[in-house]
Amino acid sequence: MIDDAPCEITSYSTAKPGKHGSAKARIDGEGVFDGKKRSLSQPVDAKIWVPIIERKQGQVVSVDGDVAQVMDLDTYETISMRVPEDEPMSPDDEIEYLEMDDQRKIV
Structure with a gap:
């Protein structure tokens, strides 16, 4: 977590x-x-929170339009999610999505 947002690490460097x-x-x-791109600089022995x-x-x-109604296949809950621009979707398509707390993203 960098700035209270889950991030994928793109680079890592250390200073002596x-x-x-x-x-x-x-x-x-x-x-x-x-x-969004974010950076973090801290001592190497500091702890950092890892999101699930x-x-x-x-x-x-x-x-x-750019909003899809998606039904979770485990809980049968219906969720509104933004559709990625590069992925055309139609009803009855099965998709994968990421979820953390109340944030969701179609993969």
């Missing part, structure tokens, strides 16, 4: 410890749900 300080790590990442993101299966019930 100095005379009076500890080693530092710089982590660059891209947001899983929003695509679930990969789930769903079925498209209807598509209206």
Whole structure:
């Protein structure tokens, strides 16, 4: 988690410890749900929170513009999600999506 957003790490580098300080790590990442680039710099012995993101299966019930109604195949709950621009969808398609807390994204 960088800036309270789940991120996929794109690069990682460390700086050697100095005379009076500890080693530092710089982590660059891209947001899983929003695509924004973020960076984090902190001591290498600091703890960082790792999010638990679930990969789930769903079925498209209807598509209206860039919003799709998706039914979860495990709980039968209906959820509204944004459709990726590069992926055409139609009703009855089975899809995979990521979920963390109240955030969801079609993969």
